[in-house]
Amino acid sequence: xxxxxxxxxxxxxxxxxxxxxxxxxxxxxxxxxxxxxxxxxxxxxxxxxxxxxxxxxxxxxxxxxxxxxxxxxxxxxxxxxxxxxxxxxxxxxxxxxxxxxxxxxxxxxxxxxxxxxxxxxxxxxxxxxxxxxxxxxxxxxxxxxxxxxxxxxxxxxxxxxxxxxxxxxxxxxxxxxxxxxxxxxxxxxxxxxxxxxxxxxxxxxxxxxxxxxxxxxxxxxxxxxxxxxxxxxxxxxxxxxxxxxxxxxxxxxxxxxxxxxxxxxxxxxxxxxxxxxxxxxxxxxxxxxxxxxxxxxxxxxxxxxxxxxxxxxxxxxxxxxxxxxxxxxxxxxxxxxxxxxxxxxxxxxxxxxxxxxxxxxxxxxxxxxxxxxxxxxxxxxxxxxxxxxxxxxxxxxxxxxxxxxxxxxxxxxxxxxxxxxxxxxxxxxxxxxxxxxxxxxxxxxxxxxxxxxxxxxxxxxxxxxxxxxxxxxxxxxxxx
Numbered sequence: 001x002x003x004x005x006x007x008x009x010x011x012x013x014x015x016x017x018x019x020x021x022x023x024x025x026x027x028x029x030x031x032x033x034x035x036x037x038x039x040x041x042x043x044x045x046x047x048x049x050x051x052x053x054x055x056x057x058x059x060x061x062x063x064x065x066x067x068x069x070x071x072x073x074x075x076x077x078x079x080x081x082x083x084x085x086x087x088x089x090x091x092x093x094x095x096x097x098x099x100x101x102x103x104x105x106x107x108x109x110x111x112x113x114x115x116x117x118x119x120x121x122x123x124x125x126x127x128x129x130x131x132x133x134x135x136x137x138x139x140x141x142x143x144x145x146x147x148x149x150x151x152x153x154x155x156x157x158x159x160x161x162x163x164x165x166x167x168x169x170x171x172x173x174x175x176x177x178x179x180x181x182x183x184x185x186x187x188x189x190x191x192x193x194x195x196x197x198x199x200x201x202x203x204x205x206x207x208x209x210x211x212x213x214x215x216x217x218x219x220x221x222x223x224x225x226x227x228x229x230x231x232x233x234x235x236x237x238x239x240x241x242x243x244x245x246x247x248x249x250x251x252x253x254x255x256x257x258x259x260x261x262x263x264x265x266x267x268x269x270x271x272x273x274x275x276x277x278x279x280x281x282x283x284x285x286x287x288x289x290x291x292x293x294x295x296x297x298x299x300x301x302x303x304x305x306x307x308x309x310x311x312x313x314x315x316x317x318x319x320x321x322x323x324x325x326x327x328x329x330x331x332x333x334x335x336x337x338x339x340x341x342x343x344x345x346x347x348x349x350x351x352x353x354x355x356x357x358x359x360x361x362x363x364x365x366x367x368x369x370x371x372x373x374x375x376x377x378x379x380x381x382x383x384x385x386x387x388x389x390x391x392x393x394x395x396x397x398x399x400x401x402x403x404x405x406x407x408x409x410x411x412x413x414x415x416x417x418x419x420x421x422x423x424x425x426x427x428x429x430x431x432x433x434x435x436x437x438x439x440x441x442x443x444x445x446x447x448x449x450x451x452x453x454x455x456x457x458x459x460x461x462x463x464x465x466x467x468x469x470x471x472x473x474x475x476x477x478x479x480x
Contacts, residue, residue: 001040008042008100017158020098020120020188027094028124037066046095050087057081059095066095076140077119082133087123096120096188113163114139114151114191121186129185134169137181137189145174149193153181156188163192174200202436206443207352211258213447218254220454221247231461240460241313242296243453245320246289250450252282260354264341272355276339277328279356284324284370290421291374292320294381297420301388327366338362371424378420418452 004019027045036047046059046066059079060071071078077097087093100116119137122128137153145151153170154163168189171180181189228234228244235241256279263275296316309315331338338359343352357363417423423445 001038001043001045004098005041005043008098013161016100017156017161020096020118021158024094024096024120024122027096028092028122030092032092035068039064039066042099044097048093048095050089050091050093052089054083054085054087056083056085057093061095061097063099066097076117076142078138079119079121080136080138081121082131082135084131084133085123085126085128087126090124091126092124094120094122094124112193114193115142118156118188118190120188123186129167131184134182134184135186137183138178139181139191140178145193151179151191152194153179153183154190154192155183155185156190158187163190202439206439209440209443210447213444213451214254214258217448217450218251218258221251221254221450224450224454224457225251227457227461234461237460238313239296239300240457242289242293242316243457243460245317246286246293247450247453247457249282249285249289249320250453252278253286254450256282257354260356261352264353264355269340272341273336273339275355276357277332279354280331280339280366281324281328283367284327285321287371287374287421288320288324290424291377292316294374294378294420297381297385301384327370331362331366335359335362374421375425378422379425382417382420382422418449418456421449423449 001023004023007015007019023043027047030047032047032049034049038045038047044061044064044066046061046068048057048059048068050057057080058069059081060067060075061077061079062072062074063076065072079095081093085093097117097119099118117139119139121135121137151170151172152165153168154165155168156162157164167185168181168183171182172178179191181191183189224247225244228240256275260275260279263272266272338357340355340358341353342356342358357367423442
């Protein structure tokens with residue numbers, strides 16, 4: 001123990017791990033007849049020899065001593081070992097708590113281990129893993145946890161010399177002064193302090209923004225569809241039909257997203273599966289119609305003449321609604337378990353949960369991958385639109401007319417940007433120093449996408465009305 005203590009002070013990570021493994025083996029082979037506690041500076045160890053049938057064990061420790069079945073003064077760590085260990089009189093239970101000094105960081109990032117403390121547990125003659133009754137290690141916090149950081153239970157993998165969270169659950173809330181690591185195996189455990197993207201205050205504000213924005217968008221999108229149905233002249237416009245398909249996709253997205261959190265809190269797995277599949281489909285349909293908006297824009301601006309396509313609207317519908325259906329069907333057929341309850345923040349098990357895709361590979365391929373292709377294509381279409389508008393400006397007349405046209409051009413570009421779903425690309429800026437402002441911009445612009453489409457629709461109605469009035473006036477003058 002003295003040798004290991006010296007290595008903790010002066011050694012590197014490789015030497016430290018070798019020393020810990022040697023110490024653990026030595027402690028296992030030490031013959032004891034009862035519970036024995038030992039300590040040397042940064043090391044505290046306890047050896048327990050079960051007597052009779054093993055019914056579980058509780059261990060308490062501070063920086064200087066460790067005891068069983070009753071707490072010690074200034075208790076730092078408590079351990080609850082389950083009956084499932086089935087330790088007998090020939091199996092020595094080994095508890096070892098070590099702390100390395102602040103002056104010696106044994107590995108890059110080791111300072112992120114809370115209090116530089118590791119807790120080791122093992123049983124002589126047994127390799128404990130896959131427990132049904134979990135081992136609970138509770139550590140008391142002696143320092144307040146900064147809102148930009150959060151604890152995560154990990155174990156030190158001696159083979160890779162890295163920390164891993166496999167088999168461990170983190171049980172913690174910011175109101176608690178302790179954390180419990182619930183694991184299904186025995187080894188050396190520590191609590192890593194991870195940086196969080198945003199504070200809980202920002203998370204709550206963003207949740208309210210999303211809820212209000214999506215609810216408002218859902219309302220005005222329904223109004224938009226109703227207006228489209230009641231306006232005969234609008235129904236004859238191909239571009240407006242494409243816009244309405246996008247509006248319907250967004251309605252489906254909001255209808256299934258808004259109750260997803262409440263459904264995840266219920267015990268109905270069937271309802272959660274329906275919400276997850278529907279949410280995935282409506283999101284893909286939204287991306288699909290964004291891409292078709294870009295394609296239609298290309299036909300209008302570049303292929304001005306000879307753009308007649310037989311059954312054009314039907315073909316767009318088959319692509320816009322059919323491709324997402326094929327993708328979702330394949331996921332359901334291949335692995336239905338890809339859908340379920342998932343945390344919005346994968347690094348925080350206590351964050352908001354919704355019904356969606358739980359398989360990260362499926363999520364990356366079918367959502368992030370598809371959206372990346374759509375965003376790339378629509379950025380090109382936006383560039384084509386800007387170039388077209390700039391070319392039209394060369395033929396403008398100066399003065400008030402020029403300013404009015406400039407305003408209309410700006411509104412047109414903003415509207416096209418929303419229809420193409422360009423603001424969704426802000427998700428790629430939600431990292432690093434841009435995390436908070438990027439997330440705020442993403443939530444505000446995308447939750448209100450339905451509102452922007454409604455405003456675009458209303459402006460289009462006015463434009464169609466003015467065109468109809470002008471045509472009627474010209475017709476009357478001609479007849480006269």
